[in-house]
Amino acid sequence: MIKPKITEIQAKSVFTKSGLPGSDWVINPYNGCLFGCMYCYAAQIARWKHPDEQWGSYLDVKVNAPQVLKQELSKLSRKLKTKNFGSVFFSSVTDPYVGLEAKYKLTRKCLQVLADFGYEGSVSVQTKSPLITQDIDILKKLKNVTVGFTVTTLDDKVSRFLEVMAPRVSQRIEALNQLHQAGIATYAFVGPLLPHFMNNPQTINKLLDKLQMVGVKEVWFEHINLSSKIKARLFEYLQKEAPHLINDFEKADTQEYRDKLDSIIYKAMKGRGLKMGLGKVIYHHSLSKKARKR
Numbered sequence: 001m002i003k004p005k006i007t008e009i010q011a012k013s014v015f016t017k018s019g020l021p022g023s024d025w026v027i028n029p030y031n032g033c034l035f036g037c038m039y040c041y042a043a044q045i046a047r048w049k050h051p052d053e054q055w056g057s058y059l060d061v062k063v064n065a066p067q068v069l070k071q072e073l074s075k076l077s078r079k080l081k082t083k084n085f086g087s088v089f090f091s092s093v094t095d096p097y098v099g100l101e102a103k104y105k106l107t108r109k110c111l112q113v114l115a116d117f118g119y120e121g122s123v124s125v126q127t128k129s130p131l132i133t134q135d136i137d138i139l140k141k142l143k144n145v146t147v148g149f150t151v152t153t154l155d156d157k158v159s160r161f162l163e164v165m166a167p168r169v170s171q172r173i174e175a176l177n178q179l180h181q182a183g184i185a186t187y188a189f190v191g192p193l194l195p196h197f198m199n200n201p202q203t204i205n206k207l208l209d210k211l212q213m214v215g216v217k218e219v220w221f222e223h224i225n226l227s228s229k230i231k232a233r234l235f236e237y238l239q240k241e242a243p244h245l246i247n248d249f250e251k252a253d254t255q256e257y258r259d260k261l262d263s264i265i266y267k268a269m270k271g272r273g274l275k276m277g278l279g280k281v282i283y284h285h286s287l288s289k290k291a292r293k294r
């Protein structure tokens, strides 16, 4: 494994307008992500300073992010208050709890800045890392916060295979439970819906059962995005590590497949009392600078 390249940088802005569905602002305390998921769309769009480096091998740390956020909120204060603040999402091109958050605590400090400012809009933090449970004290200070975990499978072997350096899914489930017990509203992001692994009623029902057991009240679903750049990186990996899966992944890139999966999901969700994010299964078919990582 390549030693990650960590660079401390000074950010000019961290409170940026979002083009993502369901959020008005995004905060990225880091650029790059050491979790290195094989399906990551940010792998293509968040690398303007690292065109030749392997995704998962670098992280830019915006060491002044909390101070910049404080200044930006102060400048925007009147506008935010007249527009009911708007919803904030952590993060669109990184995981806000990548391992080095334990050292830098930038996400924690940004959350503290929002709490001190009296931010009244919704704040949504999405991660794959149980490290977020260390910030339950700060999360509780926010007026309207939800924490989401990406859960693409219940099988640790599958999560290790495709979300190569991210914490195992069993740890995420435990963290969801812990947050729920602490009174924090939680959601799960089931995206991408993994071809071969997450495409039949039994697996999807089992996943929903588990999520409900740990107190999740809202679930987002997203079809896999197999646009050319994501596909090139993912398929190169599959070719090397599991060529027998390529056919199933190829087959998932059709409207027919998506329609069938949609109906399995709607049926599985029925009668559970779970809210579905955006009320539909999301599908981003092309790369966009504004597209959501999730």
Ligand code: SF4
Pocket (backbone or CB within 6 Å): 033, 034, 035, 036, 037, 039, 040, 041, 042, 043, 093, 094, 095, 128, 163, 166, 293, 294
């Ligand atoms: S999908 Fe999220 S956690 Fe995975 S590499 Fe991309 S930004 Fe990081």
